[in-house]
Amino acid sequence: MTQAQEVCVVMVPFSAQGHLNQLLHLSRLISAYKIPVHFLGSTTHIRQAKHRVHGWDPHVVSNIHFHDFPVPPFACPSPDPHSTTRFPNYLLPSFKSIMHLREPFVKLISDLATTTKRIVIIQDYLMSSVIQDCANFPNSEVYTFQCCSAFTIFWFRWEETKALKLDDEDESLRPKLPSIEGCYSNEFLELMYSEDSSYKKLNNLGTLYDTSKVFEEKYLELLKNEEVSSGASQNWAIGPFNPVSVTDRKNASTESIKLLNWLDEQEPNSVIYVSFGTKVSLADEEANEIAIGLEESGVKFIWVVREADKGDIFDGESNRKVELPEGYEERVEKSGVGVVVRGWASQLEILGHLSTGGFMSHCGWNSCTEGITMGVPIGAWPMHSDQPRNAILITNVLGTSIYAREWEQRDKKVAASTVSNAVRRLMVSEEGCAVRKKVEELGVKVRRSVEGGTMHKEWEDFVAQITRGG
Structure with missing residues (x-):
């Protein structure tokens, strides 16, 4: 047998x-x-x-x-x-x-x-x-x-x-x-x-x-x-x-290839990837502050802006589309500052790209492990469930993250300046560089x-x- x-x-x-x-x-x-x-x-x-x-x-x-x-x-x-x-x-x-x-x-x-x-x-x-x-x-x-x-x-x-x-x-x-x-x-x-x-x-x-x-x-x-x-x-x-390695693009969708081609044109560690998972719906006011903060940070970005999953994700399109400032998506893409993704993004491929130098995340455990594996520092923005405690692990214990927005601030209105400052801390400050070095070293150990x-x-x-x- x-x-x-x-x-x-x-x-x-x-x-x-x-x-x-x-x-x-x-x-x-x-x-x-x-x-x-x-x-x-x-x-x-x-x-x-x-x-x-x-x-x-x-x-x-x-x-x-x-x-x-x-x-x-x-x-x-x-x-x-x-x-x-x-x-x-x-x-x-x-x-x-x-x-x-x-x-x-x-x-x-x-x-x-x-x-x-x-x-x-x-x-x-x-x-x-x-x-x-x-x-x-x-x-x-x-x-x-x-x-x-x-x-x-x-x-x-x-x-x-x-x-x-x-x-x-x-x-x-x-x-x-x-x-x-x-x-x-x-x-x-x-x-x-x-x-x-x-x-x-x-x-x-x-x-x-x-x-x-x-x-x-x-x-x-x-x-x-x-x-x-x-x-x-x-x-x-x-x-x-x-x-732990996703260099093969043969199974990638047309949308994913477009994103990866855009990343190919950027400098190493120059882009922040922003995604809050599949279960979070951003209010328009909140999304507007994030949009302005990302643009004002001066850091290039890929931002996944999508309505939270429905019970059946195949049951037609959502009746709601998150509204961003007028002309925002066209402006940032035309200027080369960033890309707004309205659908599903291939997160592993994005995190595994050399140009991705940061990840603003809700700290779901999948996202945490993917960020660590790919050696990408996280700007922690926990939303619910186990995410606040995951944020403690990656920030206070492992030192592979900084807080973009602490759990204790969850009931306060989001300000564009908070988003901009968090992005710059993660991507271009000495503190962020130290976190990146630590997570890159940890990522190597995990892959080994x-x-x-x-x-x-x-x-x-x-x-x-x-x-x-x-």
Whole structure:
């Protein structure tokens, strides 16, 4: 019996874009070991994951098998750019709809159980209730994927139990940690607590993190001690999941090639890339201040200005377009100052370009790891969820970022001068140069870890675990 017949992996992602992205990248990495991967989700979200993947083409990987299932219709309200909190609570109907994947999951596992010696289920932490029937299949085993940084998970666990001893560094850091107030909605917290209850009933054999021991070894070790005491055997730092080199443009879209060609014409480290992710809607007034601030900074830029995702991103165009100052887009492009992107941008390719010298970001974990991997310093502008704590990690702990806008300022109006000053600090000041040097050095270490260092060893350990005999 070959390895492919002996073991397969079933990937069960949560439906938010960052989660889909990470587990699709993970599927690519596992499939490289000749292990078949079955990627399960709703019809809409499977299509979304494949449509937005960057750095590689999922359609050419023969041993990734997509299983898309219909779920009950859901209607999400439009994102509100004037909401008092940035958390995308409007997507809750979409999040709740995928809980109907429990029955299709059981059917898929039933089919695989008759032909496969061991079924390895890798589930997003927020999908624990969907996979709760896996105990009925003796030849299945569960591993949990955490989409957040080990740093963020550690502090959530510490606040819950206070069982782990803090060293002097963490004791001094603790007062700076943002509370979860304003990070999540109450409705989403209820969903998280419900999934946590299901998670505790699972026989979880270990936890996977999209991170690297190069920069999170301390918190991974602390978590390993805590997780072993709670029943899980170990954890693996098998990130970064994203490709660490994206020089091949053959799969790039026409829009991406246009952007990359523009970058080709710029000086090294001269362009700041600005993107706040897929779940943030900018009010027109806020967007205007950012626009003016970017132009006044004197630094060249690529700025992704798009309405936040709808529940179904393929359900027609958004009814709203963020309004910028009259003639702004044409003016900055004609003068060569910058480019405004209204659609989807290939972030990895942009960050990996030699001309990109900074990244103003919401600090989603995908963006943090991509910035570190590509050696690009971040101007941190956290918006919601785990982002405020990710910002603490990359700014206060790793020193690979400065604050463009601190979390404590989230309720204040954005001023163009604040944006301009933040861009100049990151791109042309001595402080920014020191941060760039640090993240460039860290990026080299991370890329080396992928090519045969610590990440490679973590992967070998994990693959040995899931393909073991017996």
